[in-house]
Each structure stands twice: as structure tokens, then as C-alpha cells.
Amino acid sequence: MAHAFRRRGDGLLACRLDGEEKAIIAQVAQETADLIRTDLGVEAGTGAIRRAADSEDPLQRLEAEFAGRSAREPSDSAVSRLFPAAAEDAASADEYRRLGQQDLAEAKLADLHRVVEVLDGAGPGHGEVQVDEDDAVTMLRALNDVRIVLADRLGVQRDGDFDTVRMMQQIGEQVEGADGGEDEEHVGSDVVIAVYELLSWLQESLLRSMD
Amino acid sequence: MSPWLTTPAMSRSASASASSASPGAVDLAAAQDEARAVDGPWCTVVWNDPVNLMTYVVFVFRRHFGYSRPRAEQLMRQVHEEGRAIVSRGSRERVERDVQAMHTYGLRATFEKTGQD
Numbered sequence A: 001m002a003h004a005f006r007r008r009g010d011g012l013l014a015c016r017l018d019g020e021e022k023a024i025i026a027q028v029a030q031e032t033a034d035l036i037r038t039d040l041g042v043e044a045g046t047g048a049i050r051r052a053a054d055s056e057d058p059l060q061r062l063e064a065e066f067a068g069r070s071a072r073e074p075s076d077s078a079v080s081r082l083f084p085a086a087a088e089d090a091a092s093a094d095e096y097r098r099l100g101q102q103d104l105a106e107a108k109l110a111d112l113h114r115v116v117e118v119l120d121g122a123g124p125g126h127g128e129v130q131v132d133e134d135d136a137v138t139m140l141r142a143l144n145d146v147r148i149v150l151a152d153r154l155g156v157q158r159d160g161d162f163d164t165v166r167m168m169q170q171i172g173e174q175v176e177g178a179d180g181g182e183d184e185e186h187v188g189s190d191v192v193i194a195v196y197e198l199l200s201w202l203q204e205s206l207l208r209s210m211d
Numbered sequence B: 001m002s003p004w005l006t007t008p009a010m011s012r013s014a015s016a017s018a019s020s021a022s023p024g025a026v027d028l029a030a031a032q033d034e035a036r037a038v039d040g041p042w043c044t045v046v047w048n049d050p051v052n053l054m055t056y057v058v059f060v061f062r063r064h065f066g067y068s069r070p071r072a073e074q075l076m077r078q079v080h081e082e083g084r085a086i087v088s089r090g091s092r093e094r095v096e097r098d099v100q101a102m103h104t105y106g107l108r109a110t111f112e113k114t115g116q117d
Helices: A019-040 A046-053 A058-069 A077-082 A090-121 A133-153 A161-179 A184-210 B024-031 B054-065 B069-082 B092-104
Strands: A003-007 A013-017 A127-131 B042-047 B084-090 B109-113
Touching (some): A013 A184, A019 A077, A019 A133, A019 A184, A077 A133, A090 A127, A090 A133, A090 B092, A127 A133, A133 A184, A133 B054, A161 A184, A184 B054, B042 B069, B054 B069, B054 B084, B069 B084, B084 B092, B092 B109
Antiparallel strands (some): A013 A127, B042 B109
């Protein structure tokens, strides 16, 4: 069973998680990173662009500038939430996206990668996950991004939507319990709901422990 | 496990922004203690969304803007209740940086010219 974050005597923040919980959080963090990469096409070569931008060769610098201009608008609804329009007028939003999206994507990918690293580093099985202050902030941001993706997949768009989703799940369980059946589609969204709740609880507990 | 993250969303999230004007925002911002918030023609707006925890939004406002807890909580409540709140003002460069920071934290934020609402 998971135990909430608390501040240890040495100042580190620590929680206790099952092996399965660590594995599933690492997995959704990894999948969120993969989703961002695929949808925005930041697969590879960003480092190359950056190196080229600092290059002595003016032609390479020019190429880097054009590469940076092709910031792709998100097509996935969850990625759109993670990379929202920065202004209500389209021209400003486009310009902003062109100049800033790459950096934002790299920051988010670095956060998600770090969380996977911390969880992997905690080892398999039930045990303590420790973070320092910097990792705690990184973890807050990454958990939040994953929650945004999960909420999108659950169709959460307005305040109170998640409560509705949960209520429908419970009603569904009762109906299933009555006829003994359980279809696969429900099992899938049950897992998403459970992971979303675990992450919300973990994020809240981490925030509380930092106070 | 099913690859739910890579399947298309059930429904496309429209910009569920409460675009109602908030006449109180200007007064509120003018009354605040932070000098940085009243010195420019641009502002950063944070919009309500159903995912971010209230405690997290308060944490972000305190950490990024250095706001006091009461100020951060007041802004969080304004976002929650009115749908949006102006969280900083300044040059376009500064509010663009603030918006980028808010996006890094996963908050829905935009920049606009002051007085647009």
C-alpha cells in the first residue's frame, strides 16, 4: 500500500510505494513523453538543431533557424492541453509557438524522464521513494502533466467531470456485479481512473509535505 | 496494459474557457502589494481547468511569482470562481516568460494587452 510523502529527518521528502505502483507511474510518465514526442515530432535532432544554431557556419545557423520554425501544432487533444495557445489572437499564438514550443517540450520531456529515473532508482518491490527539493518540484510538474493526459482520455473537460466519470464507474460496477459480466472496455477506463486518483493523491501529499 | 495514451481522445477538448469579462480583475491587481504586477501594458491570464489541484495552483503562484500565500490563494480562487485571473503585468517580454513558466507547470495561461477585458 502507498504511504504519503513526509519530510524525513535529513530533509529529504519520501513516500512509500508498492513495486506495482512505481512501475505503473513510471509507465504512464514514459507514455506521456512518447506521446509528446510523436505528436510534436520532436523525435530526434533537437540537440543537432541547437548545436547548429551556435555554429560558426552561417548556413548552418540559417538552417537551424528554419528547423526551429517548423514547430508543429499539436494534433492530439491531450498534447494540445499540455501545449496550449499562448494568446487568443492566432498570429501571436503562432509566433509564440514557433519560438517557444521546442523549449517547452524539452522541459516537459526532461521532467518526465527524471521521474522515471527516480522511480527506477528506487528499485523493485515495496519501498521508499526519496526526492530532494528540486526533484520534488520536477515530480509535481510531471505528475501534473500525466494527470492532464489521463483526464483528457477520460473526457474530463469541466469542473466536476471527474466526479461524474467516477460515479458512472461505480454504477457500472454495480450493474456488472449484478449480472457477473465484465467487458474489457470498462476494465481499461477503470485502470485510468485508478491511476488518475493515485497520482492526484500523490501530488497532493507531496505538496503538503513541502509546506 | 492497454495503450490508452496513444489512442485518440473520446472528445476533442474545445477551448473550454469562460470568456466572460471579469471587471474586478483590474481593481484586484491594482490593489496588490507586488510592484512587478502593475508596471506594464501586457498581462498574464491564467484560466480555470478541471485537472489542476487548488493546492498546486497556489504552490505555482507562490513559487514562480513569489506571491504571499494569501495573495496566491486569492488569485487561485479568482481563477476557480471567475474562470480566469490576471496573475502578472509587465512588458510583453516578461508576460511571455510568465506564460511559458505557467505552461511548464501545466497551467492554462495566455498573454494579452491590459484592458482587453
